[in-house]
Amino acid sequence: MNGPDSGRLGFDNADFNHEFGYRVSLGVQSQQTRVEAIFAEYGDWGWRESGSLTGGLSFDGGAGFPPGVNRLGPTTFFQPLFAASVAAADETDGLGPNVPIIDPPPTYDSFYYSKMQDLQINLLNNDSSSTLRIGVGYRNVQLNELAGTSITGV
Numbered sequence: 001m002n003g004p005d006s007g008r009l010g011f012d013n014a015d016f017n018h019e020f021g022y023r024v025s026l027g028v029q030s031q032q033t034r035v036e037a038i039f040a041e042y043g044d045w046g047w048r049e050s051g052s053l054t055g056g057l058s059f060d061g062g063a064g065f066p067p068g069v070n071r072l073g074p075t076t077f078f079q080p081l082f083a084a085s086v087a088a089a090d091e092t093d094g095l096g097p098n099v100p101i102i103d104p105p106p107t108y109d110s111f112y113y114s115k116m117q118d119l120q121i122n123l124l125n126n127d128s129s130s131t132l133r134i135g136v137g138y139r140n141v142q143l144n145e146l147a148g149t150s151i152t153g154v
Contacts, residue, residue, distance in 0.1 A: 003070030019043030056096030095153035106153030
């Protein structure tokens with residue numbers, strides 16, 4: 001979105017605060033080999049913000065809306081909505097205050113969620129007389145993220 005409220009819909013101000021995680025380690029060994037498993041979870045990071053825009057939101061680049069209005073253009077993430085609105089040149093598509101209809105400003109809801117887990121399994125030689133420990137391991141790191149913004153209005 002371009003316009004005076006564009007900073008409200010970005011994720012630049014996301015604050016995840018401090019989240020605790022944990023790490024669990026388990027090992028088993030014999031005279032010749034050692035097997036270890038390590039699992040870590042770094043907590044759930046989440047952020048949500050909602051509110052009202054200060055003005056309307058034009059879907060077709062500001063046509064029919066007052067100057068300085070928020071607008072969707074060809075460079076925004078909402079390109080399909082922009083493309084659909086400019087297809088009909090005789091309409092002024094958008095949400096919120098418009099000339100001559102004065103509707104309430106649109107509301108927004110933005111969120112960001114992230115979760116990370118780490119699993120390791122290692123097989124090592126356990127020769128105490130050796131100066132070199134040889135091993136092989138497997139590691140699986142999973143990062144799940146979800147983010148979105150919704151804008152509602154009339």
